[in-house]
Amino acid sequence: MPSEFDIIETYFAPLAGKEGVGLKDDAAHYCPSPSKKVVLSKDMLVESIHFLPDTNAEDLAWKALAVNISDLVAKGAKPKGYLLGLGLPAMPTIDWLKSFAHGLDCAQTVFKCQLFGGDTVRTNKDLTFSVTVIGEADVDAPLRSGAKAGDHIYVSGSLGGACYGLKSFRKEIAKNADLEQTYLRPQPRMDLISLISNYASASADISDGLVADIGHIVDASSVGAHLKAEDIPVNELINTPNLEEILTWGDDYEIVFTVDPSKEEEMLSYHDRHCSTPIHKIGLVKNDQGVTIVGKDETILSYSKSGFNHF
Ligand SMILES: Nc1ncnc2c1ncn2[C@@H]1O[C@H](COP(=O)(O)OP(=O)(O)O)[C@@H](O)[C@H]1O
């Protein structure tokens, strides 16, 4: 049976960049590129809370890194490296370790980053991942607090795929393998990094749900968001979408951002030339408070919760 150190040497060291010092030292050593801003973020994934038990190791590796990369995208930062915390309830099989390392290798290739270090421990019950990502941006990251009245609100991609993917796994809807993939394999919007860093006045990813996360932006900016329900892009694979659920459930790794109207035309032209992920204008920032969602016939939609909350 391999030891903790065998796992690190055999499966993780080959994924390490030079910053990881072969994964044989006490800490990683990272020298940021000259004149870049370093951006750091962490997200954890816990069995049964963030993913279903028995999810295959390759998909877990992808999701653990992808959800973290999404936060760097939201801050207009390019990934450089990551630290991996792994909590294992028992020694995994060799097949699991190979598959997990392969998943990490694929993910870090797509996200253009390397393993800097981490920690491997035993947990009493649940498989747990804790990833810290390290990124670099050319300019100061767009903050949640940067939105101004008059800014236009955009969201990338489409919403609800992960929510309905999990419903498919749970047999609550007819099986849909594409929606299941959206849940298992979130696609952080790497192609939007430069657009966000050049044009967003504020931005966030919508891991907790669109209403909650645009809510975080407007609260931090002391303004209000007015969203037009029919302009919000819902995943087209969903047969009978429940809009309230889609806007408040979470696990969508799309980006919501605000843009000053004087920069909007240039932003859209930049988007046409450099980005492949679609973006949609969904509303306006106004000089009030909170998130107002306007439905058909100008009715105001009100929801019982704004988004995902662990407690
Ligand atoms: N346990 C913690 N210790 C320190 N900071 C935390 C902790 N949990 C969350 N934060 C910080 O709170 C802020 C909001 O976190 P969160 O809502 O998880 O953001 P996101 O949805 O973008 O991952 C971030 O700045 C994050 O670093």
Ligand SMILES: Cc1ncc(C[n+]2csc(CCOP(=O)(O)OP(=O)(O)O)c2C)c(N)n1
């Ligand atoms: C098995 C399972 N049950 C429920 C969910 C729903 N869910 C769990 S965490 C989460 C939101 C995002 O997680 P969080 O830890 O809040 O990430 P952060 O916003 O900090 O990036 C959602 C929608 C899920 N993804 N998987």
Ligand SMILES: [Mg+2]
């Ligand atoms: Mg978080």
